[in-house]
Amino acid sequence: MKVALELALEAHSVGEVPVGCVFVYEPTGAIIGRGRNKTNESLNGTRHAEFEGIDMILAQEEYFAKNKQDSRSFWKDVVLYVTIEPCVMCASALRQLGIGHVYFGAGNDRFGGNGSVFNIHTDTELPHSPYPSEGGYYRGEAIIILRKFYVGENTHAPEPKKKKHRVLKEELP
Numbered sequence: 004m005k006v007a008l009e010l011a012l013e014a015h016s017v018g019e020v021p022v023g024c025v026f027v028y029e030p031t032g033a034i035i036g037r038g039r040n041k042t043n044e045s046l047n048g049t050r051h052a053e054f055e056g057i058d059m060i061l062a063q064e065e066y067f068a069k070n071k072q073d074s075r076s077f078w079k080d081v082v083l084y085v086t087i088e089p090c091v092m093c094a095s096a097l098r099q100l101g102i103g104h105v106y107f108g109a110g111n112d113r114f115g116g117n118g119s120v121f122n123i124h125t126d127t128e129l130p131h132s133p134y135p136s137e138g139g140y141y142r143g144e145a146i147i148i149l150r151k152f153y154v155g156e157n158t159h160a161p162e163p164k165k166k167k168h169r170v171l172k173e174e175l176p
Contacts, residue, residue, distance in 0.1 A: 004106065011023035022052045023037075023052055057096065082103050084106050087149070088136075089105065094115075109145040109146050
C-alpha cells in the first residue's frame, strides 16, 4: 500500500485526483502492475489508476500471455492495493477480470463500487464471480492526500472554482 500511496502523491503533483494502486501476483509476491490516475493528462475519463495498472499487466508477456487460454485463473492470483475504493467502473472491470482480492485505503462515498455506494464486488445479480474486498488500509494517509488535492483549485475544471476559504485539515477525527 505504501507504493500505492507514493503513486497517489505523484498523481497529486501533476494535478490529478490522487489515487494510486499496485497489482501483486500472489504466487511470487511481485508487483506486476502499478498505476495512478491520468484522466486529466490523457483527457480520457477512463484512465483511472486501476486501468493504468491493468494495461501494464496486459503488456507483460511473462505474466499474461501464457495465461490467455484461461485469464481468469491468472487474475484470481492477483491482489490489488489501491488508495481509494474502486469506483463503479473500476469495480466492474475488476469483477470481469476475476481479480483475487482488493485492499483499499479510504472509502469512496460518491462513486464507490466495493461497498460505500454499490456492492459491485459481491452483488449476486451480476455476471462473473464476486471478489473479496477490504478497506481501511492506510486510510488516514489516503484521506490526507485527497484533502490536499481538494483544498487546492482544480485547474483542469472547465471553470475552476476559487477556494480561498478552505483550510487543509491534516488530522483525522
